[in-house]
Amino acid sequence: MACRPKLHYFNGRGRMESIRWLLAAAGIEFEEKFIESPEDLEKLRNDGSLMFQQVPMVEIDGMKLVQTRAILNYIATKYNLYGKDIKERALIDMYVEGVADLNEMILLFSICPPGEKDAKLALIKERTTKRYFPAFEKVLKSHGQDYLVGNKLSRADIHLVELLYYVEEIDSSLIANFPLLKALEARVSNLPTVKKFLQPGSQRKPPMDEKSLEEAKKIFKFK
Numbered sequence: 001m002a003c004r005p006k007l008h009y010f011n012g013r014g015r016m017e018s019i020r021w022l023l024a025a026a027g028i029e030f031e032e033k034f035i036e037s038p039e040d041l042e043k044l045r046n047d048g049s050l051m052f053q054q055v056p057m058v059e060i061d062g063m064k065l066v067q068t069r070a071i072l073n074y075i076a077t078k079y080n081l082y083g084k085d086i087k088e089r090a091l092i093d094m095y096v097e098g099v100a101d102l103n104e105m106i107l108l109f110s111i112c113p114p115g116e117k118d119a120k121l122a123l124i125k126e127r128t129t130k131r132y133f134p135a136f137e138k139v140l141k142s143h144g145q146d147y148l149v150g151n152k153l154s155r156a157d158i159h160l161v162e163l164l165y166y167v168e169e170i171d172s173s174l175i176a177n178f179p180l181l182k183a184l185e186a187r188v189s190n191l192p193t194v195k196k197f198l199q200p201g202s203q204r205k206p207p208m209d210e211k212s213l214e215e216a217k218k219i220f221k222f223k
């Protein structure tokens with residue numbers, strides 16, 4: 001039996017959470033080795049395990065993969081969540097990059113100084129309702145199918161649904177005018193693998209609180 005992938009990161013969402021979502025949705029069990037101190041991170045660096053001295057790092061199929069996008073690309077390809085041909089793949093890439101842009105804004109919002117929060121939040125809300133949600137709603141409306149690409153679950157649906165949960169944590173009313181996104185969220189959330197991941201006690205991580213922000217600052221040395 002193949003070894004389970006081993007995820008190296010701190011015990012919080014950050015850049016690893018999309019990897020956790022993708023593996024979970026693919027029905028792949030994974031182990032986590034949490035970085036709990038600057039020394040833990042230094043040890044991985046000194047071992048030569050981190051090509052660019054950064055995490056996320058995932059041990060999978062005898063490799064130590066770094067760079068979030070590379071890791072996601074590998075998992076999506078391996079578990080057949082990346083379209084059936086290059087055209088589908090191009091669409092999936094385009095949608096995934098759009099999701100990643102808004103996701104990055106939300107990630108940075110969770111770690112930004114209190115004085116910048118209001119402006120960042122206003123921009124997130126504006127971009128969500130005026131740019132990203134209308135674009136994805138339009139895709140679903142244009143073909144009337146159950147999933148974004150090829151009428152088949154792909155990484156694009158999984159990353160988008162992960163994002164929908166984050167946006168709803170910020171303000172659940174933001175999705176109100178996007179019924180097809182709501183339906184996609186329900187459909188993907190009901191897949192047995194995703195349903196399991198959404199249960200309490202899974203490896204899904206909660207929103208960043210003060211304590212985990214302090215922990216992340218200490219480990220990754222940002223202010």
Ligand SMILES: N[C@@H](CCC(=O)N[C@@H](CS)C(=O)NCC(=O)O)C(=O)O
Nearest residue numbers: 014015053054055056067068069220
């Ligand atoms: N482009 C990289 C960025 C990784 C990154 O910024 N990792 C942070 C933690 S979330 C880190 O390791 N920071 C320590 C450092 O850069 O020295 C990726 O997507 O994996």
